[in-house]
Amino acid sequence: MARHQDEIQLNLKYWEQKPVLRQVYRDFQEIIAARISGQVEGHIVEIGSGIGSIRDVIPSCIRTDMFPNPWIDRVENAYSLSFKDETVSHIILFDVFHHLRYPGTALREFRRVLVKRGRLIVFDPYISLLGFVVWGLAHPEPVSLFRRIEWLAPDGWVSTESEYYAAQGNATRLFARPRLDDRLRGWSVIERLRISALSYVASGGYSGPQLYPDRCLPLMKRLERALDVWPLLFATRLLAVLEKDESL
Numbered sequence: 001m002a003r004h005q006d007e008i009q010l011n012l013k014y015w016e017q018k019p020v021l022r023q024v025y026r027d028f029q030e031i032i033a034a035r036i037s038g039q040v041e042g043h044i045v046e047i048g049s050g051i052g053s054i055r056d057v058i059p060s061c062i063r064t065d066m067f068p069n070p071w072i073d074r075v076e077n078a079y080s081l082s083f084k085d086e087t088v089s090h091i092i093l094f095d096v097f098h099h100l101r102y103p104g105t106a107l108r109e110f111r112r113v114l115v116k117r118g119r120l121i122v123f124d125p126y127i128s129l130l131g132f133v134v135w136g137l138a139h140p141e142p143v144s145l146f147r148r149i150e151w152l153a154p155d156g157w158v159s160t161e162s163e164y165y166a167a168q169g170n171a172t173r174l175f176a177r178p179r180l181d182d183r184l185r186g187w188s189v190i191e192r193l194r195i196s197a198l199s200y201v202a203s204g205g206y207s208g209p210q211l212y213p214d215r216c217l218p219l220m221k222r223l224e225r226a227l228d229v230w231p232l233l234f235a236t237r238l239l240a241v242l243e244k245d246e247s248l
Contacts, residue, residue, distance in 0.1 A: 005067045012051045014206040020214050022053075024200045027221075028123060028237075029057040032092060035121050035191065035241050042089030042115045047078050048096035061092070078106045079159035083113040090119045097124045098141075101165040103174070104151035104183060111186060114244045120187070124171035126194050126231075126238035131172075134201050134236050138208075141166035145173065151183055175240035186245050193239040194231035198224035201236055 015021060036044065036058065046054050049063035052071035064076035076082060078100060091110050100106045110120055125135045127143060136143040144167035153159070174181050180189055199220040202211040212220060227234040 008050055008065075008067075008069065011206045015051055015053075018203065018206075018210065020199075020203050020210060020212075020217055021206065023217060024197075024203055025053060026057060028094070028197075028200070029054055031193070031195075031239060032094070032121055032123060033057050035119065035239070036090055037117075037119060040089040040115055040117050040119070042087055042118065043083065044090045044092070045076075045083070045088050045113075046092040046094065047076065048093065048099070050094075054092065054094070058092075077159050079109055079153070079162075081109055081113050085112055086115045086118075088113040088118060089115055090121060092121045092123075094123045095125075097122045097171050098168045099164075099166055100170075101162060102150055102153040102157075103170065105153045107184075107187070111244055116244060116246045118244045119190075120242040120244075122171055122175060122238070122240040122242070124238055124240075125168040126176065126235045127169045127172040128194070128232050128235045130196070130201075130234045131236045135168045139168070141168055143167070143169045145169040149173070171238050171240065175242075176238055184242075187242045188245050189240060190243050191239070191241040194228075194235035195237045195239070196224045196227035196231075196234040197237040198227060198234075 043062055044058060044060055045062045045064060047064055049065050049072060052063045054061050055063060062073045063071065064074045065072045066075065066077060068075050091114065125131060127135060127145060132143065147167060149170060174184065175189060176192060199217060202220060204210045
């Protein structure tokens with residue numbers, strides 16, 4: 001998993017150099033923060049916090065990652081969390097779900113630590129027509145829309161020995177459809193939000209070239225709101241809010 005740590009260090013360098021990227025991410029994090037429910041008590045935890053900027057918007061959020069860094073509160077593995085049963089109110093996965101090789105195994109662990117009616121907030125790539133161009137052609141990680149999802153880890157698998165994995169289409173396949181996948185029993189999808197996120201796409205992300213000057217960010221925001229009307233064509237981001245089913 002050295003690749004993961006190398007990416008974080010590179011991302012931190014780009015983060016400090018691109019004010020537009022910092023603002024776009026803050027906007028994303030505010031979308032997530034608006035889905036934090038005051039009706040459930042417990043820890044708010046981000047899995048895979050990267051450079052740890054979530055704390056700027058959600059001050060009480062516990063930042064975790066697989067490697068220790070000065071801004072990380074706890075070293076955690078998504079498949080084997082150290083939190084006690086039913087002590088977490090919200091789990092945030094920002095660009096993390098598509099890195100879960102065995103999502104069913106991770107979801108089972110999330111259910112263990114979440115309180116009843118606790119929320120799992122997933123913010124991941126969305127594969128629309130534009131999304132396929134952005135994530136499939138202009139991004140190094142595979143989309144894998146048709147590759148079989150290995151739902152559960154095989155017997156004898158050790159979570160600490162996980163290799164780097166990415167399938168950017170997995171959140172679209174599992175959470176964006178009107179009919180919930182049978183494998184998601186025990187969860188209710190209480191919200192799906194698809195956004196174009198054009199200001200992010202044209203910012204170049206961390207390592208790509210920025211395609212507009214900083215002063216044009218408000219204009220890009222207005223344009224992306226117009227494109228949000230046609231998510232199947234223009235959405236590049238999916239927010240899915242899942243709630244732990246209280247009846248199970």
